[in-house]
Amino acid sequence: MLDIRGLSKSFGGVKAIHDVTFDFPDGSLTAVIGPNGAGKSTFFNLITGALTPDAGEILLNGVDLAGRSPPEIVRQGIGRAFQVASIFRSLTVQETLLAAVGADQRRGGVLHRRFPLAETRDRAEYVMELLGLANKRHRTAAMLSHGDQKLLDIALALVLDPKVLLLDEPTAGMGPEERWRMIDKVRELWDRQKITVVFIEHDMDIVFKIAPLIVVLCYGRILATGTPDEIRNNGVVIDAYLGTEHGAAP
Amino acid sequence: MTELQAARAADSLSAPRLEAGSKRLRYLDLLVALAAFAVLALLPLVSDSKALLDFVIRCSAYGLFATSLNLLVGYTGMISFGHGMFFGLGAYGYGLIMQRIGVPIPLAFLATLAITAVVATIIGAICVRLKEIYFAFVTLAFQMLIHSTILSWSSFTGGDQGLRGGIPRPPFLGIDLSNHVHLYLASCVLLVLGLLAMRQIAASPFGYTLRMIRDNPMRASFIGIDVWRAKLTVFVLAALFASTGGMVMALFVSGAYPEFAYWTISGEGIFINMLGGVATFLGPMVGTVLLLILNDTVTRFTEYHGIVLGVVILFFAIGLRKGLMDFVVEWYTQRRDRASGQG
Amino acid sequence: MKRTRQPGISRRSTLTLMGAGALTFAAPWVARAQAKTIKIGMPTILSGRVAQLGTSSRNAVTMEVEKINAAGGLAGRQIEMVIRDSKGQPQEAARVARELVNTDGCELLIDAEASSGAFAVHEVARDLGVFCVHTNSETSALTADPKQHIPNAFRTARQGVHDSIFGGSYAAAIAKGKGLKKWATCSPDYAYGRDTTAEYTLYLKRFAPDVEIISESWPKLFQPDYTEVVTKILQAKPQALYSCLWGGDLTSFIDQANIYAMFGQMEVFAVNMADYTALTVVKNLPKGIHSGNRYIKTFPATPENAAWGDAYRAKYNEYPTNWSWENATAMMLIAEASKKANSADGKKIAEVMRGLTIKCPFGADGTVTMRAEDQTLIGYAIGWGTTIPQEPYVPDVKAGDWKIILELEAEWKKSKGYT
């Protein structure tokens, strides 16, 4: 499915991602964890084309995406949501999703018809229902609550019907209760959509609870991979990661 | 908005009806345009004031220019300080074709648009890569470059004295643009058609692509939008309308002058937008009327119009903090919300 | 630093403001002028960098109108001047000119615009058929080019080619006398600067064939810094320098050339130096700059001219400019033509004005003539002399010979294909 081979990127001598190789299986739900500065976001940025890798391949169903532009990569089927909700502040929820579907169907340049296009409606409706945004469809994005903005961000990625969905800390900046609601949503999404989901998460409880597969990044390298149980009992991970992270964060 | 209102709004505009609604809006636009044109067309019958007709012709020229600038500034978030170069290009292109070759007016008109499209594509391809203030500066630099060229290349452009000796206006299809009323009607037609076309652009799926780019270009590229291409497209489209405005101006003064391609024209365009408002489609048009009235009245009474104009600008920038139409629309929605909140 | 402020303007005040705006705007359309007075419209430059020229035009016209009105007006109708600012923008000049005629009911136009504005107003005059006198544009093509010719437009400004013919012959005489063979030029890079310089060097070489131009500089109009131009001229080491910079640009250039001690090293011919606006401003005026007259009250040295200059100075507490006499002449011509035609009608005035010769303090021989064939002024005072840093500034002016000027002008027109 999504097959990363020898991916490397350095910034002025600092190796942010160094020779990372991992194959995300089809339909898997994988958590990427690691201490601050481990290169998690850089990893996502490389896969989605926000950064150009120095070396390595990013194969999606055998097609190498390394070095392509974000729009091209999105079209190949990699959707992404951001750590800080990245939305279109002046559009309503419904407009956002209708326009996004339009863009995905390559109708974003249509001049002679009026927005919205009828053929974009069903998918937008479906995603709104799926993420529970339907009753807020006419709210302007900027007016949404923090949690809803994060949901809208995910909806934006999802509405493009991706094969792989990358979620960068979907629960960042949320209260405990809201966090669990969000993570339930992610889980439900994965169940219903049958797509490959990769997410970055800080909260170990969440990770161990819902992710069948975990990748641990540290200083740009893969430290360990495995199931929650394997990771929990991995001495290297405990030393390098849990020690520092748990020591620092309450 | 309260939860309740949102729910009610959702009720009244569910998805299938939204579609029908947008079609209705399209007819409404057409209706408004027809009505506006009818009113404008009746004006010469009601009033024999030539100055009023002149005023409307100038409004057409500046209105087309300012509204097209708003496609960039308001809808796409591209602050161009050099949009005036296309106004100048329109005036010079049309004037030169008519003076040197002397083809029928519609042909010169189309040829000028074609030239504008080519030039705008080349300049746009270089400019739209840059963001924010850098985009503003590089467009300004191009504007100054074009202005310098017009001044230097005097054998072709007439230099600082502009295209002299009048631009011929041979009649075509029974339309004689040297007749004042014909010229007036022609510029009204151009204005209404231009506004209608720009309205369509703003309300099309492409218009929403532009809004997305304005709000969050990074995110737009992550949902598969080729931001560069969309920006270039709107840059060229806006240039075409600005060029049309320039042609109306050239017809009005029967000449073209380097001032038409100077940065102050771009500055005036931005000023008009801020005056009228950028969040409403007709904001720039309102701004045009306001600025021209302001200009014409103030210069009538004082030669210190800089102070007067400056104070008016301060009133808008510091007092209202937005253009007139934006202010009115906001005030109206607030009032409506308050009323519906009580009721 | 973010500060949110509630928009603090009430609805009522907004509406009042808009109402007031609409009212003042509508007023001129409501008013319809048909009175015993005759309105004369005058677009000119009252703001921006050359506002001084516009105000001096306004002053001169106002002074003449007072005299004409005191003497009974134009065919019994009192003159009312309507003077508007064009900001020096051609499209504004065109707009203002149209509005003056169409809205304010002006029956005659005085076009006190600089060159490009004058061409714009010329098109309005062509379009509306209104009587129009261009008072300030010195660009020869405005009247010399038959394509520009319309029966209702006249010019009372001096003409670049006239200046250049006499300037060239004056300079040639000095060049021959002092052996000045290597010349440099430094003129503003716009039509007036280029045309005037080209014509000047043409006639300079005609009268002194062994003169050679070894360096040319073309600073931009209103350029603040001339250092690179000054050093370039110094590099070329010419024996003489010609410049048609004017106003503030000329004084900047002189100030900056001064500290390079340029004026000791070459003869300088600056056609626009002998203008009070420049003469009175420059603090360290180098001695002996050759200049053509612009307006100077001691040339022509007649009591009429001195009286006019003194009256202007007394009334406005400033010296008249080159534009002042040109505008005053326009009013004098209109008044005389109107008297002869016994009418204030533009068409009748125009008919009489063609070929009209009037007594005028600014005439080389006490009269000026509106030449019939191209409707432009001839016979005005043209002279060159050297400047000194105090009154009378140009003590000794050598007057130009109009016979030669007209002969060579005819030849020039032929060479340009204007006849």
Added chain:
Amino acid sequence: MDAWTFARPSSARRNGNDTLDLDALASCFTSSACLVTQTTSGLIIGMLLFLVAVGLTLIFGVLKVVNFSHGAFYMFGAYFAMTSYQLTGSFALAMLCGAAGTAILGLIFERVFMSRVYGADVLMQLLVCYAFVLIFDDVVRLIWGPEFRSMGMPTAFQVVPLFIAGGVVPPYYLLLIGVALAAAIVLGVGLARTRIGKVIRAAAYNPSMVSALGINTGLIYGGVFAIGGLLAGLAGALAAPVRSLTPGMGFSVLIESFIVTVIGGMGSILGALIGALLLGLIRSFGSLGFPLFTEGLMYLFMVIVLVSRPSGLFGKEVA
């Protein structure tokens, strides 16, 4: 070729080619006299431009405001200097008045008007500046009249120019270069070494942090505007003896300063210095080689820089 040259009237007599006079340019490089003169002339143009541009870039760096009214400070500096010179006859006092007057003006302008639009759109800030360009020009016209004025060169500098390696260098311009260089050094060292400089740099980097530390950001912003005004005023005062004073004189200087800051990189002081010197040299040598397109050359250079390095030569890379 004919229609495509930037041609002049047919009767014009030219000794060289049309737009290009590359021979003149080439021959200059073989003569030390020409090189010295043209290089110093470039330095003179550049250093004065630097004084205006550095204030512009400083204000942008700290406040992220494109101060469109900066040219007006230059203009006021010149007028203040002229008036105080006419009243007192002291050149030093004239310079001081020019600089101090505009510093106060800058402070008032920032505190009373600009500070109200920091939260707003960039365009709103530009509009406030634009409004003051219009207002200031008319105010000058009201106070000093529409006619152009001249301050006159102090007698101390009315001396024979120096000859260095065959090149001509007027003493007044040596003073001018000296003052501008001194200003550049004081500014550079002040920002790098002093406490105030560090606070200003911190404010540029992270304003909320500075205010969290209990430092009054309003004071810093006002101070930066005052420094910017002071430098522009000083430039105006230094220019007053050699340039004519008119309402609106700040405009062309402003445009050139913009080119300088954009080429050098908005917010970079070193960039402003290099940009100003480059522009000065383009002007001085361009006038030899491209007498009719010197101005166009500047814009062309700006376009090239912007296209190849959008953030300017020394600007921070834009993400």
